[in-house]
Amino acid sequence: MKKKLNVQTRKSFVTYALLIVVVIAVEILLNTGNISSMMQGLLVPICVYAILAVSLNLTVGILGELSLGQAGFMCIGAYASAIFSNMVKDSITQPMIRFPLAILIGGICAALFGILIGIPVLRLRGDYLAIVTLAFGEIIKNVFAALYIGYDSAGLHISLKSQGDLNLAADGKMVINGALGISGTPNDSTFEIAVAILFITLIISYNFINSRTGRAVMSIRDNRIAAESVGINITKYKLITFGLTAFLAGVAGVLYSHNFYSLQASKFDYNLSILVLVFVVLGGIGSVRGSVIAAAVLTMLPEYLRSINKYRMLFYAITLIVMMICTSNATVRNFFIRSFEKLKGLVIKKKPAGGTVKEGE
Amino acid sequence: MALLDVKKLGISFGGLRAVDEFSIQIEKGELYGLIGPNGAGKTTIFNLLTGVYKPTDGSIVLDGEDITGKSTIQINRAGIARTFQNIRLFHNLTVIDNVKVGLHNHYKYSAGTGVFRLPKFFRTEKEMNKKALELLRVFDLEGEAYLPASGLPYGKQRKLEIARALATEPKLLLLDEPAAGMNPNETAELMNTIRFVRDNFDMTVLLIEHDMSLVSGICERLSVLNFGQLLCQGETSEVLSNPEVITAYLGE
Numbered sequence: 001m002k003k004k005l006n007v008q009t010r011k012s013f014v015t016y017a018l019l020i021v022v023v024i025a026v027e028i029l030l031n032t033g034n035i036s037s038m039m040q041g042l043l044v045p046i047c048v049y050a051i052l053a054v055s056l057n058l059t060v061g062i063l064g065e066l067s068l069g070q071a072g073f074m075c076i077g078a079y080a081s082a083i084f085s086n087m088v089k090d091s092i093t094q095p096m097i098r099f100p101l102a103i104l105i106g107g108i109c110a111a112l113f114g115i116l117i118g119i120p121v122l123r124l125r126g127d128y129l130a131i132v133t134l135a136f137g138e139i140i141k142n143v144f145a146a147l148y149i150g151y152d153s154a155g156l157h158i159s160l161k162s163q164g165d166l167n168l169a170a171d172g173k174m175v176i177n178g179a180l181g182i183s184g185t186p187n188d189s190t191f192e193i194a195v196a197i198l199f200i201t202l203i204i205s206y207n208f209i210n211s212r213t214g215r216a217v218m219s220i221r222d223n224r225i226a227a228e229s230v231g232i233n234i235t236k237y238k239l240i241t242f243g244l245t246a247f248l249a250g251v252a253g254v255l256y257s258h259n260f261y262s263l264q265a266s267k268f269d270y271n272l273s274i275l276v277l278v279f280v281v282l283g284g285i286g287s288v289r290g291s292v293i294a295a296a297v298l299t300m301l302p303e304y305l306r307s308i309n310k311y312r313m314l315f316y317a318i319t320l321i322v323m324m325i326c327t328s329n330a331t332v333r334n335f336f337i338r339s340f341e342k343l344k345g346l347v348i349k350k351k352p353a354g355g356t357v358k359e360g361e
Numbered sequence: 362m363a364l365l366d367v368k369k370l371g372i373s374f375g376g377l378r379a380v381d382e383f384s385i386q387i388e389k390g391e392l393y394g395l396i397g398p399n400g401a402g403k404t405t406i407f408n409l410l411t412g413v414y415k416p417t418d419g420s421i422v423l424d425g426e427d428i429t430g431k432s433t434i435q436i437n438r439a440g441i442a443r444t445f446q447n448i449r450l451f452h453n454l455t456v457i458d459n460v461k462v463g464l465h466n467h468y469k470y471s472a473g474t475g476v477f478r479l480p481k482f483f484r485t486e487k488e489m490n491k492k493a494l495e496l497l498r499v500f501d502l503e504g505e506a507y508l509p510a511s512g513l514p515y516g517k518q519r520k521l522e523i524a525r526a527l528a529t530e531p532k533l534l535l536l537d538e539p540a541a542g543m544n545p546n547e548t549a550e551l552m553n554t555i556r557f558v559r560d561n562f563d564m565t566v567l568l569i570e571h572d573m574s575l576v577s578g579i580c581e582r583l584s585v586l587n588f589g590q591l592l593c594q595g596e597t598s599e600v601l602s603n604p605e606v607i608t609a610y611l612g613e
Contacts, residue, residue, distance in 0.1 A: 007507070204476050211475025211482065212465065212489075215454065219462040222451035229411060229445075230529050231437035231466045240472055 012206035015289040019202065023195050030191075038303055044259045046299045047194035048252045051201045053279035053291035055248030060277070061286030062209055063241045064221030066130040068273045069117070070249050072137030073110045075268035077250025078257035079144050081106035082182045085258065086175050087151065089186050099188040099258065103197070106254035107247045113140075114246020115239055122238045137273055144265035149176040181264035182257070189259040197255060198292075201248055205288050208244065217241050282323045294323075362425065364389040364565050365410075365533055370419035372409060379405045380589045383419070387533070392559055393567045394580030394597070398610050402589040403569045404446055407535050411443050412436040424532055438466060440532035444522040444539065446569075452511035456502055459510050459521055460493040463528025468492070496524045499561075500554065516547045520554065527562060534558070536568040540575050548572055552579050573611070577601060585610060 026043065029035040052070055059067045081102040092098045121132050148159040152172030159165040163177060176182055208214050216237045219227040228234060257263045279298060283290030301319060305312040326332050363386035370383040380402045387393050395403050408414045410421060412433040420429045428439050442463075451459050468489045470481050497503045500520040505513060510521060519539055526534060539555070540548045552575055558564050570576050576583065576597070583600040585592040587609045593600050600606055 207476045207478055208472070211472070212461075212468070212470060212485070213472040213475050215458055215462050216465055218454055218458075219451045222453050223449045225413070226445065226449035226451065226525075227462070228433040229437060229443055229449075230463045230525060231434050232462065233434055 008206075008210045011289070012202070012210075015202060015206070015292070016199070018289070019195075019199060019292070026191070039300075042300060042303060043191040044189050044194045044255060046296050047191070047198045048256045048259070049276065049279065049299050050198050050292045050295040051252040051255070052249055052276045053283065053295040054198075054201050054205050054288055055245045055252070056276050057280050057283075057286065057288060057291045058205060058208065058241055058248075059245045060280050062214065062217050062221065063238060065122070065238070066126065066277075067133045067242070067245070068130050068270065068277065069133035069137035069140075070245075070276045071268040071270065071272040072133075072140035073114055073246040073249035074253035074256065074272070075137075075140050075144055075265060076113050076246075077106035077110040077253030078263060078268070079176070079182070079253075079265070080109035080250070081254040082185045082257040082263055083149065083175050085185055085188070086182060089184075095186065095188045098186070099193065102188070102258065103251055103254045106257075107251040110250020110253065111243045111247035114249075115243045118239050118242040118246075122235065122242060134270055134273065137268070138270060141265050141268045144176070144268075145179045145181075147176050148174075148178050150174045179264065179266070181262060183262035185257055185261065185263060187258060187261065189255045194255050194259075197251060201251070202288060202292070204244075204248070209288075213237065213240060278320065282320065282327060284327055290327075363387055364391075364424055365567070366422040367410070368420050368422075370406070370409060370416050370421065372405065372414055372417045378589055380409065383586070383589075383591055385584055385594070387565060387567060389532075389565055390559065390563065391565055392555070392579050392581050393565075394576045394583040395567060395569045395586065396571070396576060396583060396610065397586035397592070401586040403586055404537060405589075406586070407443060407537055407569065410436075410535060411441055437529055437531075440530075441535065442526035442529045442531035442533075443535035444519070444526055444537055446537040446541065448515075448518050448522055450510045450518055450521060450525075452509070454510060455507050456510050456513065456521055457490070457493050457497065457506040459525050460496055460528045461489050463525040464489050464492060465529075467528075467530055493528065496528055499557065500524045516543055516551075519543070519551070523554070523558070527558065527564075531564075533565045533567065536566060536570075538569055538571065540570055540572045543572075545574070548575055551575070555579055573601075 026035070030040070052074060056067065056070050059065055084105050085098060085102050088098060117136050121129060121136065124132055146160050148161070148163055148166055150157045150166045150168045150172050152169040154169060157166040157168055157172070163174065166172075168174075209218075216227070216232050217240070219230075219232055220234055220237060224234065279295040280291055282298070283292070283294030302312060302316055305315050308315065326336065365385065365387040367383065367385045371381045372379050383406060395406065397403055405414065409416050412428075412431055412435070415430050420427065422428070423439055423441060426439055428436050431439070451462060454462070468485050470485045474482050494503060494506060497506055500523065502517060502521060502524065505517065510518065513521060523534075523536065523539070536555070540551055543551060555566060555568070556579060559566055568580070580597050582595065583597050584594045585600060585606050592609055593603050593606050601611070
């Protein structure tokens with residue numbers, strides 16, 4: 001019985017272990033210089049996309065609602081933290097203090113927006129919710145693309161018209177320059193920090209799912225009417241999940257904005273939201289580990305396919321279709337499970353020769 | 362004073378008067394049956410009692426507390442739990458988790474405590490597991506505790522739904538056709554379970570049922586509903602021999 005109790009915990013520990021193994025391997029490659037510069041440049045984005053996918057999985061897989069506003073929340077986290085880092089980079093020079101603060105600010109701003117947007121939006125369900133969250137994501141992106149912020153000795157100046165409209169004093173500095181975005185953000189995101197945050201995201205997600213709160217959220221997904229009949233406050237748990245998703249997306253945005261020197265709002269369009277949804281769906285809806293793997297594979301793939309330039313998107317599309325068939329078609333899935341079991345049988349059969357029978361018993 | 366006191370309850374959907382002037386008094390510890398032909402308004406009455414529908418008129422008082430027009434969640438907290446005619450389990454959760462969702466409002470810790478795995482999390486989860494397994498044992502579901510609820514056979518799904526409802530520690534349990542789809546053996550077993558629940562959990566039960574062997578076997582009093590109106594009310598044997606009831610529902 002004890003063994004069965006720990007199925008969920010065991011699942012999460014396998015994921016943690018896998019991540020640690022991969023990270024150690026990457027670290028070894030990095031330190032021995034056996035990694036291409038292209039791959040090196042992808043390390044942080046992979047972590048960012050993995051965090052986005054895991055957080056979206058909480059809404060799509062655990063709450064069972066389709067949200068397409070992920071890029072919007074990421075945008076808020078990216079901009080809020082980039083503004084903060086740009087303004088304090090001269091006064092707080094130590095990235096070890098500045099960056100955690102930036103992460104908190106980015107995450108909390110995104111979560112606040114998530115909850116604010118969630119209050120009216122979560123009354124909707126299914127397709128309608130998807131459409132409205134998509135619209136909110138676009139609104140956020142477009143507002144940031146039209147925003148001019150600068151500061152001088154008199155304080156902050158904000159305008160939605162043009163740079164000249166800010167009336168900055170001679171000592172003033174631009175922070176957000178409309179569609180040109182933010183430049184000069186300190187490059188605080190490193191692979192180590194990004195992986196650490198991905199790890200924390202995984203722990204938060206698994207612990208969230210396997211707790212009283214997670215059970216309540218999943219009960220709403222499985223049967224809303226029954227959940228209500230046993231006294232589950234549906235609005236509350238929807239908002240908690242939506243807020244947590246937005247918080248983690250915001251944190252991913254912080255990592256993203258601090259990975260590049262300049263940042264434009266146009267990067268956070270609906271294509272990004274849909275891309276993250278693709279990670280979630282292909283990784284398996286509700287599977288945290290699957291989200292991470294799908295995010296990593298599908299971020300690396302287009303880069304590796306650059307060599308066959310013209311046919312790049314064709315191969316990408318084919319891969320998506322094959323992955324979809326493999327994960328959702330029962331016949332194909334069973335084929336893989338059977339072959340895996342056969343393989344396992346071969347390995348185990350060999351073992352007695354090695355003299356490890358007792359261990360198996 | 363009666364545990365459940367419903368007076369002149371009524372609801373209209375547009376021009377349709379689904380339930381009209383329905384009154385019922387259920388004493389504490391009673392096994393009460395609600396019968397009637399299909400479409401008579403039995404499930405509508407359950408939905409009114411649990412706040413799924415808001416009554417157009419009339420009042421519902423549970424244990425001295427007026428619960429008329431309150432939300433489903435408030436009514437569940439006040440002490441009414443129910444099962445559904447078409448089983449509504451949390452299919453992707455395990456059997457024990459289904460019961461633990463029922464325990465939700467009685468064993469509490471915050472979302473933060475769960476995420477950061479504070480000591481209170483482990484303490485409360487342990488208590489929840491113990492309580493949930495106790496409940497499952499009553500319904501002979503202990504062996505299936507860690508299987509997904511969707512994998513249970515039909516009869517056991519019905520039992521699990523009752524266990525989940527009981528986990529919310531109600532004063533009044535509403536069972537909507539608990540024996541639907543069961544064979545005579547399963548029905549007989551269910552009758553024992555319902556009696557056991559009444560005796561050991563100090564429960565009051567109101568049930569809707571078409572299976573007359575179950576109704577005559579365990580219900581102490583009956584109300585018969587026809588076209589949204591009360592046809593007859595009283596002791597089971599009296600009601601079942603009432604000529605009006607025989608014409609409207611039982612058949613000659």
